[in-house]
Structures are given as structure tokens and as C-alpha cells.
Amino acid sequence: MISAAARNNAEWCDAMCRAHGITGVFGEWAWTSESRTPPLYPDAVTLSPRAVARDVLEGIDRAAPGCSVKDSFGRLDLAADGFEVIIDARWIHRPATLATPVAPADVVWRPVRTVGDLARWSAAWSGGDEAMAGIFRTELLADRATTVLAGTTDGGRRTVAGAVVSRSTSVIGVSNLFCSDDDPERAWAGCLAAVARLWPGMPVVGWETGDALDAAVAQGCVPGDALRVWLAV
Structure with missing residues (x-):
């Protein structure tokens, strides 16, 4: 895996x-x-x-x-x-055979489809940092293997959580998961429920560290082997 x-x-x-x-x-x-x-x-x-x-x-x-x-x-x-x-x-791995988490009822998770929705998602992901928000360009909306998921309230007007889903042949990758309420377990539950709805029967993979790893494990993700990121100094 x-x-x-x-x-x-x-x-x-x-x-x-x-x-x-x-x-x-x-x-x-x-x-x-x-x-x-x-x-x-x-x-x-x-x-x-x-x-x-x-x-x-x-x-x-x-x-x-x-x-x-x-x-x-x-x-x-x-x-x-x-x-x-x-x-x-x-690394984390959540088998497709596990029960789907119960998503918080007050947040609706859906794919981002429009330029405006992507801009709102990027602003929420970056915490308002315009330079960092610009990383997520509109070309991603046309990438068939990539789906930006937004967790919204107020009829879709406010983005309070989100993630990026990358689809491969055998797995669904989740990255860039965030939330504005400092409760990543809720965000993982909503994201995983959306993934199970949109791509049923697919195992989920990704990687996390620290408190984010603990939140993923609390929602059924199994921690795996270590990975490292090296930076030139």
C-alpha cells in the first residue's frame, strides 16, 4: 500500500x-x-x-x-x-471495508466546480494569505484525476473546511485537509464521508504528522511507514 x-x-x-x-x-x-x-x-x-x-x-x-x-x-x-x-x-491508509464515518450535519461537503468557489476555498485553506492561496490555480479544475472538496455552511457561501482528492487506479489520496474550527476529526469525518459517497469502494491514502495524524487515526486511518522531506540548506 x-x-x-x-x-x-x-x-x-x-x-x-x-x-x-x-x-x-x-x-x-x-x-x-x-x-x-x-x-x-x-x-x-x-x-x-x-x-x-x-x-x-x-x-x-x-x-x-x-x-x-x-x-x-x-x-x-x-x-x-x-x-x-x-x-x-x-503514511496513512483507510481500508474501503470500514464503515463510513458520520459526517457533521452542519457542514456540506461537495466538489469545487467554479473559479469563484476555488478562490473561496483557497482563501480558507491559506488563512487569507493571498500569496499562498495563489498556489491552487484554476487549471486544477480541469484535471480529471483531481477534485478539490469544500466543506461549506450558509448554503455554500462560507467555506469552513476542505481537502484535495487525487484519484489513482487503486487508491484515493487525500491531502491539504484543513478546517477553520480547530477540530480536524470533524473535517476528516466529513471528507471521508464525501469520498465514500463519490468514489465508493476505494481505499484512502495520504500522509500526516502530529495532531493531524492523530485526527486521521481517530477516523479509522491506519498509520504506516515513515516518510521524510529533505530541504537543501
Whole structure:
């Protein structure tokens, strides 16, 4: 399942890059981008535990500031290459056979379809930071494997939670989950209920750390192996 989750996450990173006019490359052991990726997104993602340093470092731009590598299997040591670990996290997996969580009745989860709704979603996700909100470009609305989910109130006028869903052949990836009420368990319940409704019978994967990981586990997600994100220093 970790290999499927890593591939799914790399496909989401690739979709985000395409929305910014950046072309990534899927190799045998890693996905890489020769151009600097959008903020918060890695320049390389390992796809196999057999990946070694050269599989990621030879395909990325190490000269420009902000170069980063997502080591999906926690196997690489890039310290000697001028990187340091900035994130230690765990993969998560929720089997499709588990009962669907009960979604909070006061929040309606639905796909974002319009430019205006995406702008509201991005503003809520970023906490009002306009520069960061601009990461989610309208090109994502046309990506068939990507769905931005919004949790709304007031008849859809106010976005209070959300997530990005990335669809692969065998798994559904959930990332960028957020909420404005500081209750991520509610957000996970609403998101997972929406995923079960829209893509029934599909297992859910993703990765989290800290309190966000605890919230996902509370809603039936099983923590898996470790992953690391390395940043050039």
C-alpha cells in the first residue's frame, strides 16, 4: 500500500506542477522536476524503496533556492548532499471495508466546480494569505484525476473546511485537509464521508504528522511507514 500511496502522491505533485506550467518526469524509481516546483511541493518523490540519492538528485535543479525531496520510504540520507530533514511523517491508509464515518450535519461537503468557489476555498485553506492561496490555480479544475472538496455552511457561501482528492487506479489520496474550527476529526469525518459517497469502494491514502495524524487515526486511518522531506540548506 505504501508504494501505491507514494505513486498517488507523486501524481498529485505532478498535477500541481502541470497547473503551473511545469513538466515532471516519472522514472522507474522516482518522480522528478527539472524546474523549481510550487511552494510546499517537492522537486522529487521516491516511488520505490530501491531509490538511491542519484535517482532524485540528478533530475532536479539543486542551484535554485528551495530544492526539496520527498523520500517516501524513509531510506535516503541526503545530509552529505547538503540537505536536512524538515518533515518526519507517517503514511496513512483507510481500508474501503470500514464503515463510513458520520459526517457533521452542519457542514456540506461537495466538489469545487467554479473559479469563484476555488478562490473561496483557497482563501480558507491559506488563512487569507493571498500569496499562498495563489498556489491552487484554476487549471486544477480541469484535471480529471483531481477534485478539490469544500466543506461549506450558509448554503455554500462560507467555506469552513476542505481537502484535495487525487484519484489513482487503486487508491484515493487525500491531502491539504484543513478546517477553520480547530477540530480536524470533524473535517476528516466529513471528507471521508464525501469520498465514500463519490468514489465508493476505494481505499484512502495520504500522509500526516502530529495532531493531524492523530485526527486521521481517530477516523479509522491506519498509520504506516515513515516518510521524510529533505530541504537543501
